Amino acid sequence: MNRKSLIVIIGLFVAGIVLAGMILTLKPPVANDEEEHAGSAGQSETFPRGPHHGRLLTKNGFALEIVIYETGVPPQFRIYPYQNEKPLPPGQVQADITLHRFGGRSETFRFKPEADYLIGDAVVEEPHSFDVAVNARFGGNAYQFAYSQVEGRVQLSPASLKSAGITVETAGPAEIESVLKLPGTIEFDQNRFAHVVPRVGGVVVDARKKLGEAVAQGEVLAVLESRDLADLKSRLATARKRLELARSLYRREAQLWREKISAEQDYLQAKTQLAEAEIAVATAKDQLEALGLEADPRKYPGNLARYELRSPLNGTVIEKHLVVGESVQADATVLVIADLSQVWGNFSVPANDLNRVNVGQKVRVKAPELGLEAEATIDYLGALVGEQTRSAPGHVHIDNPEQRWRPGLFVNIEVIEEKAAVPVAVMLEGVQTWHDAEAVFVQVGDQFEVRPLRLGRRDASRAEVLQGLAAGEHYAAANSFVLKAELGKAGAAHEH
Template structure:
């Protein structure tokens, strides 16, 4: 490498060093510890800035540099005082600040001197959007300053609000429910369910009810012809005839014995035969009544083999297992009748949650796919824990006059453990995330301002507000994400 090349390279290096020094000198606050949000800096030149990159307020030879420090700590005002561009001792300045926020909320901030600056005595809550009034006293002279800064606000007139489908609600008191969520199913009410069996074998000659039809108690479902039934009816008829003869013989022998014409032994024999005949009739009647037959009607029946299968309750035919001409056995389940006006919501309670559930507790049953919801109370909680499931069965009674709750439907069960009165609540639908905080958009006129919240207990619909919102303030609920999107487009910046 020749001498001219070395000189050229050295010149480039020296020029680069000089340029770097000039860049650092032109930005003395680049290494300063005052934190700025890493967002758009389009507005950095909207107002004068001081050595700490804060807003510079000037009057005569007195200046205040206002910053908000929030690196690793909650945001607080730090104010630096100058006279003739020279720093003043913080203790030499008395300072007060008033913040006027959207909706007329006022915040008064006092200051105390610390190392090199005046420190505000309260946290500056987000968003940092407010009109500011500053009163400073130095050397027996009072200086007043005013300025405003905006962030986290969206302007939306009523027409645009309606077009975006944004609904607004008022924050206020409500009950927060603590619930235990469990899966469940709709089942038949076992107290209103009947398996219909013939109780006598026979041949189906007529089926009167179809699957899904409504029936009433005592209504004929099907007609069978049964040889066994014919034999029982014949046995009853024979027993009744024998009873008539035995009764007639008894009356004749009783009269002859009283007239001392026949022996007492004949009278006693006739009495015994009468008792046996009565027993035979009673036995035959019991056998027929056990089949659900009216023995008085059976006495006048022409077809001894005819057997009418009747419904034992009011309800709906849920199952049908017979057709005309089919032979059925006495214990065959031919119909299932269910009264669907009341059903069960059944669920299992895990063993580790049993201390949270009790009989009589309020329960909310939901079928989200169908949009159904109802409330009931726990009517049954099993005394045993299943070996396989490690849970105890439970159910509630659900009134079902419109037959909407169909057995077999999967449902969500919410056991309400307690209800807590919260002074201020918001809808969960309204919550959005902004700078790592849960927020709502509070309305004031045509303006919506993002409001970070400190939330407490919550249920499926509402959350308790501990800090950030007061009762009576109105906030966006439905489609509030539209406001968040508009806020992102606006590029909300800190103007510290």
């Protein structure tokens, strides 16, 4: 082995010894669950800690280690007692803890022995920010301890509140509307909608109405010339002439038969011809009346082929499929007329929500794109559930005198289930998410503290408070997200 190789080997050996020494001097990581939930997030230790990494309170050789334990359970107080740094049986110590929270609320916890600690009798609600008073009794002596821990608080001056646009509201009673929100569309009222067909083939000689033009019931929309119509009118006129002749012949034959001049066979033949003529006239009249025309020849215009196509209702021309000179079929839809003064709001109700919706129920119809809102009543709810959609169709009637609700528009249907008076409610704009829970920022003076809530019923603007906030307490409403951002910048220490 040459001199250079020996130097390299010695250098590597020395470097290994140095690294090993550094590793051995490093403090090993703590994996204890209680340290995980008892430590200070992002802060250095500012108070003595016990073996379970909780706050250690000591007086005259007697000590209590206070831990808020929340691994797999709701947060709970645990107290580990010691005498001269040695664990005490928990049954020999009596203790209680009183918390004085932000805004003047107080809570007292009683303790009982369990395993090697004392356990509190209630859940320690978030935030874990309070002044703590500890009373303990051991060996005939009483011990009192006090300390404070703060988390989830933000301080803002009135000027900062104003510049951030943060408003403060007071929690209190309110009326909550429970609503079921469903998507919907505006459609034509099918009871005020008509497809116009000529019912006779012909050629358009006059198209009087334009697309989008208002029309009145009975107004002429277009004029056709129809060879078939001319044939029908001619057939009726011919049938009438034959009827006149048949009546005259019948009267003459009846008179001759009564006078015993002609045979009965001639009389019966004349009677049969009269009946056939009457049937021919009636058939021709029915054919004309089926086209909406009167069978009175005195009212025919000079042109027997002229056919006036009239509107069946008051409304607006929304489709037009004819031009002058065009040949149209008898069953072709040449115009569509709709009365837009009232429209439908169509929606579908999922099967699992059908027990929440009934005919006659009040709804709000909203079109966010146009800023429109209307109140209506459910007029129809389908009796069948669609095989593919698993929902039942329904609709409401919406008055539309200004024709701002346009068919095809997407809308939100809010079915109003009930109105309920609740003792405490908050504005939804003030509700933020904190530690995976809904919360508001409660104000006392120039300080705000995050307060987790349990919310109940809610409507478009308010939510019922079931737990976490009392009537009369002040909280941030508009722009409360600014406080959440400030809390995030401050680190939001979770000190146990």
